[in-house]
Amino acid sequence: MKKFLLASATAVSALSMATPSQAAVLAMAGDDDCFGLSMSCADGSLWRDDLGGTFFTSNATAGDPMFTDEWDAFNNPTYSLAFAGGTGLSLEFRIAGIADVGSGYDILVNGISIGMLPQNNNANGFQEVLTYTFAIADGSLLADNTVTIASSGGDGFSVDYVSLLGNVGAVPEPTTWAMMIFGFGLVGGAMRRRKTKVTVSYA
Template identity: 30%
Template sequence: MIIKHIALAAVVALAPVPALAADVSGTTQAVFQNPAPASAVTTGVGTNSITWGVASDNVGVNKLRFDAGTFSSVYNSPFKVGRLTYFNGTVQSGTEMNAVDLALDLTFANPNIGKFSNVFSFGINNTLNNGTADENADYLSLPTSFSAGTFVADGITYGVKLTGFGNITGDGFVTQSATEFRVREGGSASADLFAMVTPAVPEPATWAMMLTGFGVVGMAMRRRKVRYTTQIA
């Protein structure tokens, strides 16, 4: 009898787990636009590969490229939207770029809404190169992570949120929060850029829970106030 139970458990454990159906799937593409400040010396604006700065030595200028891809995921779960390759050159002061927009297009096959376009702003920190190799690393950051635009699927309003960088190769690294992609001076590195599709506003059930919670807190505060007033009297 015990042997039969063990055998049955083994069969259940080895049974294939059905894959979750993808809530969202499609393809991506992106270009860089709106470099800042106006004094930045750039090439490739409006394409997927941008350079900035005037080279101060034979290392060359800074370069950033976005490689598009495909995605398939479920709601509220990160997925790869593309891969960034960043070369950290050495440029003359006053010619550098400290911000750039990534105009990202997600063409959805599921849900069948077609192209969903949004602009995300990246900060670019150009270090002074007066510290250690890691301290001298220039980096990209995500000051704007949630899409301005939204779409509706199954009666729910969704937006796209950039969640960070990962899967680094080459001479780079990410911070603990994964929102800064750092590349050491004179080096090149690549990182996957991740996003997720998530509700842009709380769902009705979430609102109900929040309102219930506020009501409980309010009642507790009133009761404490009554008891405190009684004790003083």
């Protein structure tokens, strides 16, 4: 019986040991294809000089949402992101060409600011590829959300994608799976070894 209890405790302990999963993409507007150029985009690369992009040109393909993979002088592009639950939420943008705006760009989620895209004062800021991340308070999102990059002016820019990231649960590590299997094996072994003592008496 002691062995059975010990094995049961081991199994329960293993089941309780799980580590949070890494942030997963919960929703995305755009398709992370380097602004429609079908290549990889490292932060700091230059959209025109390094990647071959052309100003005031759309590289969007069928199915791309409006204001992605398009270089234009629009001021307030808005994107829609569905949300089905998660924790540790953040919003990630990959943008080329945020520059020449003294006040920066305000990032709004359902009309509420969550931060600013800073002015890019680098010499090639008008074409530099950069990724920005902003935290979002858990419980603040709706089933359907609008994300707006708001500015009163500025030069053109292009958005590769807008992505909602978050944790959707706990995932056991490989060592935890091993402990679980070992624990269940002990339980099974202990149960097989248990013997029932039968007492026969004669009247």
